[in-house]
Amino acid sequence: MRVWVKMKKFLTFIFVFIFTDLFSISVDEILKRVEQNLSFNSLIMTVRMEIFSPNQPIRIKKFKAWISDKNSYVEFLNKEDKHIRYLKLDKKMWIYDKEENNTFLISGHLLKQGMMGSDVSYEDILEQEKIYEKYKPELLKEEKFNERDCYVVVLTAKVKQVSYFKRKMWIDKEYFVPLKEEVYSKNDKLLKVFESSDIKFYKNKAYPTKSVISDKLKKDTKTEIIIEEIIFDVEIPQDFFSWRHLER
Numbered sequence: 001m002r003v004w005v006k007m008k009k010f011l012t013f014i015f016v017f018i019f020t021d022l023f024s025i026s027v028d029e030i031l032k033r034v035e036q037n038l039s040f041n042s043l044i045m046t047v048r049m050e051i052f053s054p055n056q057p058i059r060i061k062k063f064k065a066w067i068s069d070k071n072s073y074v075e076f077l078n079k080e081d082k083h084i085r086y087l088k089l090d091k092k093m094w095i096y097d098k099e100e101n102n103t104f105l106i107s108g109h110l111l112k113q114g115m116m117g118s119d120v121s122y123e124d125i126l127e128q129e130k131i132y133e134k135y136k137p138e139l140l141k142e143e144k145f146n147e148r149d150c151y152v153v154v155l156t157a158k159v160k161q162v163s164y165f166k167r168k169m170w171i172d173k174e175y176f177v178p179l180k181e182e183v184y185s186k187n188d189k190l191l192k193v194f195e196s197s198d199i200k201f202y203k204n205k206a207y208p209t210k211s212v213i214s215d216k217l218k219k220d221t222k223t224e225i226i227i228e229e230i231i232f233d234v235e236i237p238q239d240f241f242s243w244r245h246l247e248r
Contacts, residue, residue: 027139030151031132033176037205042068045230051118054220061116071241087246091126096246103247119215119223123163134159145170145179175206190216202232
């Protein structure tokens with residue numbers, strides 16, 4: 001009996017030691033540092049988007065984006081899409097087609113469609129701000145991903161107004177950048193996988209310049225997004241985020 005009691009105390013000590021070491025940083029602090037690291041006042045970036053679909057040649061799109069606070073403006077640069085522009089104001093997004101001189105709001109079922117046929121939906125774009133506030137976080141463990149030590153965090157929705165019920169993230173322990181994210185439906189079906197790499201540093205902040213997105217509801221598709229040029233905290237005229245500029 002005494003041996004069993006001693007064994008229980010020993011196992012309890014080991015459990016507490018491991019638990020304390022693993023959770024030496026809180027999950028709230030991890031997410032706070034992620035947001036601080038990836039936050040910015042404004043940015044201008046040029047992006048190359050490569051869309052892979054089965055039995056089709058790679059489709060390449062290129063665009064320039066001006067982003068400030070909750071607003072953004074996008075112009076496509078590749079020849080076949082030069083007539084397409086996007087305007088995002090807070091939680092609403094419009095597309096302008098210069099060839100047809102037509103502007104329409106992206107809403108309803110259109111939000112689930114991929115931007116320009118990619119694996120990135122309009123919902124993904126619109127749901128970026130303050131996303132962690134909508135979820136209950138849990139720190140599961142530490143694990144390597146692509147040879148980097150990561151915190152594995154699971155976020156479960158606590159409100160209905162979210163695109164994905166559950167998110168599982170691998171967050172780099174040194175840079176506090178999500179290197180991988182899996183998103184799930186309420187019945188635990190894997191919907192998409194996001195992977196980030198090619199981290200560069202801007203004013204002591206780590207920022208991934210390449211992302212690969214895979215829609216698991218489609219077969220053998222993926223979209224690669226490469227940031228070719230990026231400038232942070234640059235002054236952008238408010239006129240950029242207006243209908244007049246969109247439809248000029």
